[in-house]
Amino acid sequence: MRLRLSSLSLLALAAASAVAAQTVPTASIAEQTLKEVTKELSSDAYEGRAPGTAGEEKTVAYLAKRFAAAGLTPGNKGSWFQDVPLVELTARNVSPLVFKGAGAPLSLQYGPQMVVGSHRIAPHEEVKDSDVVFVGYGVNAPEKGWNDYAGVDVRGKTVLILINDPDWRTPTVGGTFNGRAMTYYGRWTYKFEEAARQGAAAALIVHQTEPAAYGWNVVQSSWTGAQQVADAADGHADQSAAIGWIQYDQAKALFAREKLDFDALAAAAAREGFRAVPLKGVTASVSFDETVRKHMSRNVVGVLPGKTRPDDYVLYSAHWDHLGRCEAAPDGDDICNGAIDNASGTAALVALAEANAKVGPAARSQVFVAVTGEESGLLGSEYYAANPIYPLARTVGGVNMDALSLAGPAKNVVVVGKGKSELDAYLDAALKAQGRYASDEPTPEKGFYYRSDHFSLAKRGVPMIYFDAGDDLVAGGKAAGAAAAKDYEEHRYHGPKDEYDPNWNWAGTVRDVQLYYSIGRALAESDAWPNWVAGDEFRAIRDRSRATAR
Incomplete structure (x- = not known):
């Protein structure tokens, strides 16, 4: 059976490659548009583009204006907008997180040592004298025969959890x-x-930089400001009262006070058969108030209707939001401008709308969606996927753009989720035309596949391709690529210094956006329905979805 599935996969990929290699109308990507939109959206006037702020109002109005000027039409029954009901929760009067046990109490301060909040929509949350249980990686995966919660009742208790997977x-x-x-x-x-x-x-996650894929500075800046959650009739009453992170050194100190070896227990948690470890006699307490503000955020949607198959849709997505005001830099700057993340991807969305409209409508309709709430948990794309304006069963596939690179031209691109779908063939054809190649993720442990808006569509079966800029730079190779990525992650990512730089080299960015154009246009001009490869986790979902369309 395995050989049969492999043969079918190879045949499907060969067919996809033939379709992907079809000639599509050429179009140039306007570098000036990329510069203008990125600079505008990341200016201080937009205050970091947090949902539900004056920055959002400016952002969505600007994008609707740019979509219209590009030649799109309003994408939601005559409107440029899709309402997304959100709730802004801002923690106030956060008490220290206090652990009491056999040793002296351990008191952790909000910000530098721990962060805490809640998904519950309530004015006050408190956890008092809650028993503490170490649950390893906190995984319950029946299909893998793994359950870190087996044999332990954690109702009403505080669980300490390791980040990433056991292996x-x-x-x-x-x-x-x-x-x-x-x-x-x-x-x-x-x-x-x-x-x-x-x-x-x-629920408290123990932070470690390598398995988390970012430093404590990112956790602190991301969790100490206003947080967005989807609105819910029950106020998310089924969620934990408090969720957050604690620093690794503080977790080690807590365990040491109780004569436990944190590192040894963490190593045991990585092995099959691990059982949760109650910290006998240890309790946790924390409380905080929350300012609750319900508001309507918006996705911005434009469409270029198709000529001959207008009821088939190709999707382009990017998130317009960022963190708003955040933990201040040493110079006092507290606006997280999000120039690269993701004013750059939003600019690409506008540039792609311009390029496609200038060439003229394709056979299929092309939908351009700038989504809200990505930084708060993919909220805008999740809302679109759960409430699609255009049927997912008729959505052929699409591309997602998040945090484009300004490090200069690269010989490759890094495909997030390489080998999962037949869309890889479309990318390969576009890369071949540029004399470039596709690489696997060098850091798959960072879980980028689950960290951007394509995931909301993918888990419902829609093939989406997402790739990062290449790490093999024309000037300097992989060493230069790694240095550029490290510099961004350590000094700008989710911080106030992700700002527009007039000295950026846009040559590589233009080439990358050209790839997105080639993929999307090839999909829009063809009559093919690319799928996930046989055996992929999303294949059965897509097959069921397509069966309803047929």
Whole structure:
């Protein structure tokens, strides 16, 4: 059976390659548009583009104006906007997180040592004298025969959780949790979801830079300002009262006070058969008030209707939001401008709208969606996917753009989720035309596949391709690429210094956006329906969806 599936996959990929290699109308990507839109959206006047702020109002109005000027028509029944009901929660009067046990109490301060909040929509949350349980990686995966909650009742208790998958230290890909490549079980969003399902009063992730894929500075800046959650009739009453992170050194100190070896227990948690460890006699307490503000955020949607198959849709997405005002830099700057993340991707969306409109309508309709709330958990794309303006069963596939590179031209691109769908053939054809190549992710443990808006569509079966700029730079090779990525992650990512730089080299960015054009246009001109490869986690979902369309 395995050989049969492999043969079918090869035939499908060969067919996809033939379609992907078709000639599409040429179009130039306007570098000036990329510069203008990125500079505008990342200016201080937009205050970091947080949903529900004056910055949002300016952002969505500007994007609607640019979409109209590009030649699109309003994409939602005559409107440029899709309303997305959100709630802004801002923690105030946060108490220290206090652990009491056999040793002296351990009191952690909000910000430098721990961060805490809640998805519950309520004015006050408190966890008092809650028993503490170490649940390893906090994974409950029946299909893998793995349950870190087996044999323990954590209802009303505080759980301490490790970030990433149990086998993240494996140097290769493969195995129970795919080794070095993170699965959804490794994401912090899953950790909190599962803790809530288990009834935990509080869920705290122990931060470590390598498996988290970012430093404490990112956690602190991302969690200490206003947070966005989707609105819900029950106020998310089924969620934990408190969720957050604590620093690794503080976790070690807590365990040492109780005569426990944190590192030894963490190592045990990576092995099959691990059982949760209650910290006997240890309790946790924390409280905070929350300012609750319900508001309507918006996705911005434009469409270029198709000529001959207008009821088939190709999707282009990018998130317009960022963090707003955040933890201040040493110079006092507290606006997280998000120039690269993701004013650059939003600019690409506008440039692609211009390029496609200038060439003229394709056979299929092309939909351009600038989504809200990505930084708060893919909220805008999740809302679109759950409430699609255009049927997902008739959505052929699409591309997602997030944080384009300004490091200069590269010989390659890094494909996030390489080998998952037949869209790879479309990318390969576009790369071949540029004399470039596709690479696997060098850091699959960072779980980028689950960290951007394509995931909201993919998990519902729609093939979406997402790639990062190349790490093999024309000037300096992979060493230069790694240095540029490290510099951005350590000094600008999710911080006030992700600002527009007039000295940026846009040559590589233009080439990358040209790839997105080639992929999207090839999809829009063809009559093919590319799928996930046989055996992929999303293949069965897509097959069921397409069956309803047929």
